[in-house]
Amino acid sequence: AQTVTQSQPEMSVQEAETVTLSCTYDTSESDYYLFWYKQPPSRQMILVIRQEAYKQQNATENRFSVNFQKAAKSFSLKISDSQLGDAAMYFCAYRSAKGTYKYIFGTGTRLKVLA
């Protein structure tokens, strides 16, 4: 069974600085998808960025980018120029390319942004 691990329960970053959130996963599959979701205090789950495992190029969405290391089964999220609105819980998620297509989530990292 696939698992997703986020080993940092909480992180802090100064406004305008850069922060990296870590995520590792375990799978025996070669084809899958990875995602980062943001959950602000409103509790809404917001899709931030996605990465296809077959793509070597790291995904980027404005100030958000990932470092995908397939061999190491690592998928970190980098937030550049951090803003107060980035304060939230961030969840890493895995989805198989075959089978049930359910999304498996990590336990989350709470990001605090300091003014």
Added chain:
Amino acid sequence: DSGVTQTPKHLITATGQRVTLRCSPRSGDLSVYWYQQSLDQGLQFLIQYYNGEERAKGNILERFSAQQFPDLHSELNLSSLELGDSALYFCASSPQGAVGAFFGQGTRLTVV
């Protein structure tokens, strides 16, 4: 706005009661997922439907059941409720392909 609608937003009920949570997926999305999030916890996968058929089951209690109707909306039924069932229940939908799952705002269930 994700396009996924969940009703009600809040629900307070007593132990032993039964409730129904409703989800309308984004237009065209065939897959519907239900997740449970207890206070300050991660998301626990409950069940997935695809075009009316059950596709995957997670750690869903026998007291819980779900279905997806021909118009693709889904309902999650929770019965014999216990205090520990208090949580935020999310519905998510996704289209074909792996663009991601889009979540509703959740139903906050409080069992007293």
